[in-house]
Amino acid sequence: MSDEVVDSNPYSRLMALQRMGIVHDYERIRSMTVAVVGMGGVGSVAAEMLTRCGLGRLLMYDYDKVELANMNRLFFRPEQAGMTKTDAAAQTLAGINPDVALESFTSNITTLEGFDAFKASLCDSEGAPRVDLVLSCVDNYEARMTINQVCLELGQAWMESGVSEDAVSGHIQVIIPGVTACFACVPPLVVASGIDERTLKREGVCAASLPTTMGIVAGLLVQNALKHLLCFGQVTRYLGYSSLKDFFPTMDIRPNPGCANTLCGRRQTEAAAREASPEARAAAAAAAAAAEAAAAAEAEAPVHDDNSWGIEVVADQAEPSGSGGESNIGARARGKPGAPPEGLQYSMPAGVTAEELRAQAVEDSESNIEDLMSQLDALNKP
Amino acid sequence: MAEWDSGTKETVKRIPFLTVRCGPRDKEDWAKRLKEELTALIKYIQLNKASDSDWFTITANKEGTHWSGKCWYVHELLRHEFAFEFDIPATYPATAPEIRIPELDGKTAKMYRGGAICLTVHFKPLWTKNSPHFGVAHAMCLGLAPWLAAEVPHLVETGAIAAKA
Numbered sequence: 001m002s003d004e005v006v007d008s009n010p011y012s013r014l015m016a017l018q019r020m021g022i023v024h025d026y027e028r029i030r031s032m033t034v035a036v037v038g039m040g041g042v043g044s045v046a047a048e049m050l051t052r053c054g055l056g057r058l059l060m061y062d063y064d065k066v067e068l069a070n071m072n073r074l075f076f077r078p079e080q081a082g083m084t085k086t087d088a089a090a091q092t093l094a095g096i097n098p099d100v101a102l103e104s105f106t107s108n109i110t111t112l113e114g115f116d117a118f119k120a121s122l123c124d125s126e127g128a129p130r131v132d133l134v135l136s137c138v139d140n141y142e143a144r145m146t147i148n149q150v151c152l153e154l155g156q157a158w159m160e161s162g163v164s165e166d167a168v169s170g171h172i173q174v175i176i177p178g179v180t181a182c183f184a185c186v187p188p189l190v191v192a193s194g195i196d197e198r199t200l201k202r203e204g205v206c207a208a209s210l211p212t213t214m215g216i217v218a219g220l221l222v223q224n225a226l227k228h229l230l231c232f233g234q235v236t237r238y239l240g241y242s243s244l245k246d247f248f249p250t251m252d253i254r255p256n257p258g259c260a261n262t263l264c265g266r267r268q269t270e271a272a273a274r275e276a277s278p279e280a281r282a283a284a285a286a287a288a289a290a291a292e293a294a295a296a297a298e299a300e301a302p303v304h305d306d307n308s309w310g311i312e313v314v315a316d317q318a319e320p321s322g323s324g325g326e327s328n329i330g331a332r333a334r335g336k337p338g339a340p341p342e343g344l345q346y347s348m349p350a351g352v353t354a355e356e357l358r359a360q361a362v363e364d365s366e367s368n369i370e371d372l373m374s375q376l377d378a379l380n381k382p
Numbered sequence: 383m384a385e386w387d388s389g390t391k392e393t394v395k396r397i398p399f400l401t402v403r404c405g406p407r408d409k410e411d412w413a414k415r416l417k418e419e420l421t422a423l424i425k426y427i428q429l430n431k432a433s434d435s436d437w438f439t440i441t442a443n444k445e446g447t448h449w450s451g452k453c454w455y456v457h458e459l460l461r462h463e464f465a466f467e468f469d470i471p472a473t474y475p476a477t478a479p480e481i482r483i484p485e486l487d488g489k490t491a492k493m494y495r496g497g498a499i500c501l502t503v504h505f506k507p508l509w510t511k512n513s514p515h516f517g518v519a520h521a522m523c524l525g526l527a528p529w530l531a532a533e534v535p536h537l538v539e540t541g542a543i544a545a546k547a
C-alpha cells in the first residue's frame with residue numbers, strides 16, 4: 001500500500017491517516033479478513049466501504065436476489081435485478097477495488113445445513129477462525145441468533161447492526177464472546193422511536209426502509225469495525241441512533257451469568273480467567289497508566305490554538321459504568337438502575353412463569369417417537 | 383398477548399409447555415424434544431377436534447426437522463386450503479420456525495420472499511421470551527392461525543385467491 005500522495009494512488013488519503021497519527025499502522029488492513037453477513041441495505045454499503053478502505057479479504061453472505069424493490073437503498077443498480085446479491089456485489093466491488101479478495105456465499109445460514117456451511121466458511125483447514133471480524137447486517141432475529149451461536153462456538157468477535165422496521169432508528173453492538181453480553185444474554189435493545197408505537201400503521205407491509213438510515217448505520221458499523229481492527233479511538237460497545245430525535249445513546253452491556261446459552265456461560269468463565277492472569281493484569285495496568293498519561297497531556301494542551309470564535313468544546317463526563325447493581329447495562333446515557341438507559345427499551349414481553357410451567361409442562365410420554373408420529377398421522381385423517 | 387383474539391389466548395393456554403432446551407444439532411436431546419413436540423401437537427389437534435375447530439394437518443420427516451401439511455380457513459362459508467411447510471432452524475428453540483405457504487408467494491404483502499409468512503410484531507418476541515417452552519403447536523396457534531384469519535379475507539377481497547371446489 002503506497003502512501004505516495006499522487007492523484008493516481010487510491011490509498012493516499014487513507015495512508016494520510018497514518019501520517020496524521022490517527023492510525024498507527026493503516027497498512028495492516030491489507031492482511032485482514034472481514035465477513036459481511038447479509039448484503040441488504042446495510043451490508044452492501046458496509047462491503048463497499050470496506051472495499052474502498054483496501055481490506056485484504058471480504059467474505060459476503062446472502063441467499064437473496066436483487067429486486068427492483070431494493071432500489072430505494074444504496075449500492076445495487078436496476079440492471080442487476082435478478083442476480084444474486086452476492087454476485088451483483090462481487091461484480092461492483094471487483095470493479096471498484098481489484099486488490100480486495102472477494103468470496104461469495106449464497107445460502108441461508110439459519111438452516112441445519114446452512115449453519116454448518118457458514119461455520120466452516122469462517123474457518124481455515126484446521127478449524128480455527130480465519131476472519132478478524134464478522135459483521136452482522138441481517139434483517140431477522142433467526143440469522144442473528146445463528147451468527148451468535150457460530151461466533152460463541154468459535155470464540156469470534158462480531159458486530160451486530162440493525163435498522164428498525166419503521167426505518168427511523170438503528171443500532172450497532174459489539175459482541176466479544178465471554179467479554180460482552182452475547183446476543184442471547186439480554187433481550188435485544190431497540191432504540192425507542194420517540195413516538196407512540198401504537199400510532200404507527202403496520203398493516204399491509206412487513207417493513208419500511210430508507211437509504212439514509214441504512215447508510216448511516218452502515219457508516220457507524222464500519223467506523224467501529226475500523227477502530228476495532230486498526231486499534232484506534234474508542235470502540236463503542238453499543239451505539240443507538242434515533243433519527244426522529246437525533247439521539248445517539250451509548251452503553252456497555254455486560255454478559256449475563258444466567259444466559260440461556262450455556263456456551264456463553266463457559267466463555268464468560270474463560271474470559272474471567274484470562275483477565276485474572278498475571279500477564280493480563282500487567283497489560284491492564286500499563287494500559288490504564290498510558291490512558292492516564294494521555295488524559296494528562298490532553299488537559300495541558302489548549303482547547304484550541306486559535307480560538308478566535310470563542311467556542312469551547314467540552315467532552316461529556318463519562319460516568320462509571322455498572323453502578324446499577326443487578327443491571328447488565330452500564331449506561332453512559334442516563335437511566336434508572338436495572339432499567340435500560342433513557343431512549344432504549346427491551347423488545348420483549350413477559351414469559352412463562354415457573355408456576356405456569358409446573359402446572360402445564362408436557363407430560364412424559366410412554367410412547368416412542370414412531371408411535372407418536374403414527375398417532376399424529378391418524379389425527380390427520382378427517 | 384395484546385394482538386391475539388380471546389379464543390386464541392384461551393386455546394394457547396391449554397397447549398402443554400415444552401421443557402427440553404435442545405435443537406436438532408444435538409441428536410440425542412433432540413429425540414427428547416421431538417417427543418415433547420409430538421405430544422404437545424397431538425394434544426392441540428385433539429383440542430381443536432373436540433371444539434369442532436380442526437384447521438390443519440401436519441406431518442414430519444423421520445428426523446423431525448422438516449414439517450409439512452395442509453391448513454384451511456373458512457371465509458363466507460367457503461373453505462380455502464393451502465399447503466404449508468417449515469424447517470426446524472439450527473438455533474431452535476431459541477428461534478421460531480419460519481412457516482412458508484409457497485403457493486401464496488407474491489400474492490400478499492404480508493409475506494417474505496420464498497413464501498414465508500410475515501408474523502405480527504408480537505409473535506417473535508413472545509416466542510423468544512417463552513423459549514424453550516413454546517413448540518411447533520404454539521407456532522401454529524399463535525403464528526399461522528392468526529395470519530390466515532387476517533390474510534384470507536384480504537386475499538379473497540382482492541381476487542388473489544378463489545375457493546377450491
Ligand SMILES: [Zn+2]
Pocket residue numbers: 181182183184185186255256259260261264265
Ligand atoms: Zn450470553
